[in-house]
Amino acid sequence: HPMRPQMRATMRPLVPTLLAAGLLFGGPALAQETPRQITVMGSAQVEAVPDRATITAGVETRAPTAAEALAANAQAMAEVFAALEAAGVEKRDAQTSQLNLNAVYEPYREGAEAPPQVVAYEASNMVTVKVRALANLGKLIDALVGSGANRLYGIGFDVSEPRPSLDAARREAVADARAKAELFAEAAGVTLGPVVTIREDTGMGGPQPLRAQAAMAEAVPVAEGTVTLTADVEVVFGIE
Known part of the structure; x- marks a missing residue:
């Protein structure tokens, strides 16, 4: 229509605008180099x-019943602790480290119809002893064995x-x-x-x-x- 105003669309490039916005708001972070x-x-x-040692020893007892095995073990361990005390070991340096009770079965027989039967019970008790004077180490081992300890599991040395x-x-x-x-x-x-x-x-x-x-x-x-x-x-x- 001759009276209708004409509208013109103007296309402007967006790149400068985006670049300006990026500069204004900081833009994406630049990739950082991996440190060498x-x-x-x-x-x-x-x-x-x-200058100190640790002895691990114990008593192993076997009896027909579990109660008898434990009773015999307890008596033997009481003698072991008494011997350690007599040898000058403080109570804080002797500690029970393991107590076990296991059933002992009869030897396996090939072709047997019935399962193996329990023939005894075995109780074992371990004590860990800290030795602060190495000059007494040999005497303490003698005291342990002489009092009834029939298992010596090992000796470890350390620096205080x-x-x-x-x-x-x-x-x-x-x-x-x-x-x-x-x-x-x-x-x-x-x-x-x-x-x-x-x-x-x-x-x-x-x-x-x-x-x-x-x-x-x-x-x-x-x-x-x-x-x-x-x-x-x-x-x-x-x-x-």
Whole structure:
């Protein structure tokens, strides 16, 4: 119609507007570069002379009934504890660690129609003794056996103050990690940067027996040997 105003649509590019909005509101985050790092494990061991021990011994008794086996075991263990007390072991250093009662069956017979029958009951009781003076270790073993302990499960040695030896192992472990990192960086043609993180791996447990030295007990010959303390660390270095 000649009187109708004409309307014109104007198409403007949207890119500048979107760019302006992006600048105004911060826009999408720029992708960050992955930090260049190298991760190595360092390990070190130091030896220390133990100054305390742990004895695990016990009494095993067998009787026709469960009640008789337990009664005989209790009596024998009472004598064991009395012997330990007479040998100077404090009550806090002797602790019952395990008590078991098991049925004993007759030997298996091939072709037997009936299942094996119970012929006896066996009771076993274990006691763990901490020995704070290693000079008394042999005498304590004699006291245990002489009082009725018929099972000796083992002797473990330990260090009462392991911190100085562990700290020395930790320093050596970090130095071991750095030496490995420097070697890897040189082989890869990169420059080793600063330390990013250090994490100690504590999953190795306590000190472990390493080797025996000289016998030191007056009664039963027992060698205290040495124990080895281990430190393991994970070190992350930056690389350039």
